[in-house]
Amino acid sequence: MTMKIAGRNPISIALLLLATPLLANINIASLGASAKTNSTVTIGFTLEPVSLDISGVAGQAIPQVLLNNVYEGLVKVENSGKIVPSLAKSYKASSDGLTYTFNLTKAKFHDGSNFRAADVVWSFNRVLDPNSTAVLPTQKQQFATVASVKAPNASTVVFALKNRDNDFLFNLTQRGGVIFKSGSTEFATKANGTGPFKLGKWNRGNSITLERNDIYYGKKALSKKVVFRYILDATALSNAILSGQIDIMSTVQKPELLSIFKNRKDLKVVSGTTNGEVTLGMNNSKAPLNNIKVRQAIRQAINKKALIKTAWAGYGLEIGSFVPPTDPWFEDLSKKYPFNVRAAKNLLKQAGYPNGFSIVLDVPPAPYAEASQEFIAASLKTIGINVSIKPVAWGEWLDRIFTKANYDMTIVAHVERGDMSIYANPNYYFRYNNTEYQALIKKASSARTAAAQTETLKKAARLLSDESASDWLFLIPNLQVAKKSVSGFPENSVGDAYSVAAITKG
Amino acid sequence: MFFLLRTLPGDLASLKLGVDANPEALMQVRQEFGLDQSLVAQYIEWFSDAARGDLGVSMLTGADISQEILNKATVTLPLIGLASVLAILFAVPLGMYSALNFRNRRGIGVSAASQLGIAIPTFWVGVILITIFAVKFQILPSGGFPDEGWSSWANCLESLILPSTTLALGQGAILMRFARSATIDVIQQDFFRTARSTGLSRGQAIRIHGIRNAIVPVISVLGVQIATLIVGAIIVESVFSLPGIGQMLLQDVGIRDYTKVQGTVAATTAAVFFVSFLIDAIIALINPKARTSQ
Secondary structure, eight states, X not given: OOOOEEOOOSSOSSEESXXXXXXXXXXXXXXXXXXXXXXXXXXXXXXXXXXXXXXXXXXXXXXXXXXXXXXXXXXXXXXXXXXXXXXXXXXXXXXXXXXXXXXXXXXXXXXXXXXXXXXXXXXHHHHHOTTOOSSOHHHHHHTTTEEEEEEEETTEEEEEESSOOTTHHHHHHSGGGOOOOTTOOOTTXXXXXXXXXXXXXXXXXXXXXXXXXXXXXXXXXXXXXXEEEEOOSHHHHHHHHHTTSOSEEOOOSOGGGHHHHHTOTTEEEEEEOOXXXXXXXXXXXXXXXXXXXXXXXXXXXXXXXXXXXXXHTTOOBOOSSSOOTTSTTOOOOTTTSOOOHHHHHHHHHHTTOTTOEEEEEEEOXXXXXHHHHHHHHHHHHTTTEEEEEEEOOHHHIIIIIIXXXXXXXXXXXXXXXXXXXXXXXXXXXXXXXXXXXXXXXXXXXXXXXHHHHHHHHHHHHHHHHHHXXXXXXXXXXXXXXXETTEEOOOOSOOSXXXXXXXXXXX | OHHHHHHSSSOHHHHHHOTTOOHHHHHHHHHHHTTTSOHHHHHHHHHHHHXXXXXXXXXXXXXXXXXXXXXXXXXXXXHHHHHHHHHHHHHHXXXXXXXXXXXXXXXXXXXXXXXXXXXXXXXXXXXXXXXXXXXXXXXXXXXXOOTTGGGGHHHXXXXXXXXXXXXXXXXXXXXXXXXXXXXXXXXXXHHHHHHHHTTOOHHHHIIIIIHHHHHHHHXXXXXXXXXXXXXXXXXXXXXXXXXXXXXXXHHHHHTTOHHHHHHHHHHHHHHHHHHHHHHHHHHHHHOHHHHHTO
């Protein structure tokens, strides 16, 4: 079971900022080889990796810079969500979904050695080794269905699965699926990958420079150098693009600043989609929130449209359940429990709280949470619920709320793709325990066809919405600001990588 | 410090493994980091190494801590140094000016402005300076520090202009008040009157007898203020996203890299002691009284 939430801490636990764009909307091939330039592109991010160990240290900043740029998997996911070959030229799944065969491409690691099937086997044995802490538990869990990885010859790898796993291919595209050179060590400070960029200088506290890999087997990167510049302070990041020091601002932490960017002739604002649902988490195991009517009342007391306008400059999307619109099982459920103060008051009365109650809202230091807190408190006040806002640091949030579920309400954005399963875990901090929902999630993960999976997950999303296990405030848009002369950067955010090979300037 | 740090919720193991870590994996990582030992044992081990000048390695990345501190000091030290010089350069003349005019409007105006300088928070001054010089006129960078370091020294200086000015304004405002009262003190002294009576003009008397006397309290206050300057540097580094010691410290506290935070704080404290000592020495050079009184 995995989870990822969006925050603004310098740690990059599994918490992250806005989400992470993947492959650009741009067709690399159409640009042709002549577009290859010697330019340097500088991109501003907020969270810096604490280490370069892509498999052993949590935190989204690590795959953001390394995945698809320095390290590659057998397959990768495009912006459309389509999974395409990467280090594997082609792949085939058996009809029972238990065997995947990959034909490997001819590639070289950055140190000049050849990429071989043995490297794939070595990399995955590292993940599968039950006694090692070198690989994050999350990644191990993602590949828990893998029974064995074998290399019948130097250019073929065969994965045998214990049971059908509809997420297997996608998991291969993420950080757990990257291929290391067999026998690699020192992951924290070095990165010997196969990708279109080599790791250049890491100037801690400032930047990581990627340099074009000129012996890359595929389409070469279009820029000679790409600098990932880390600026923790949101205002400082905005100033960096306004003063022309960076070419792309990969995340807009303060949407109220958008009007400034829009008024600039040399800049453009780009809004893409994410998987980030800003969730008003409620403790389903604690009175009065263990009462479904109370939770429904809270949902109906909050005017989402007005909230989006207040908190995120009108750029968010209403969702009504825990599904982003890029998932096939998305349905707009926001109209099911619409803003209606009278209905909300009625629900509270039926629940036995005609005079309301008092409750604590724990707010982590994330921009979307801080921007929403007052609106939520004021909204709930209209139906008699007194909310006291309590700011919490991420360390405390993880410990007291996420781990111990010692809280009433909190606001956090969950950004992982296909993370509906977190509501199927009764020990997750929502403490939502519904056997029907759990059965649906289980059924979906072993569904034989994509259509069956979609139907089942639609049902699950509706159930979740009806039960109001949480409230879902809005979907975070993937807002970026760039110089007009820059193109080819990933606009949407559908995974952990920020692929930069197609970026050009000028 | 050592124990306070460990009362913070969360530890490095849980931050390293993320939120999905199972207790066994956490335990294993804690053992690797030595976090399973008693606090006293951890402290004795750290202190005995630190006392020998060995600050150890970062718990998360394995990088040598002394090296990292030295590395970051190439940003923070010039920042603080430049800020101190700028603060003195604008505090002493302005303080003296305001003292010489302490009965008229101009003097009071300068004095009031210094009050404002003390009251305005550092980060706000920084934001204003960025808005004017980096965003509006685009003549100076809004933040950051050249990746090449001091090998491109002109760029480095350029990126330190706004941060050190920010830091200097707050400090200078405080120093100015001391320069002012010291000068008022001096011009009311007998020796100053005597100097004037020997035929020196007011300006000459100030140059010969005033500056020296006014600068001594300013420098000794600067010595006391050095700790405040470092705190100010943490804020300024954050506003200008400078990769200095302050920013590193903030990040390390965030990820609970205990050994690195301890090492950084120990090194900074040592630096404060050293600078205070240095300033005493400078005062002795300027002020003969401080030499003879011993």
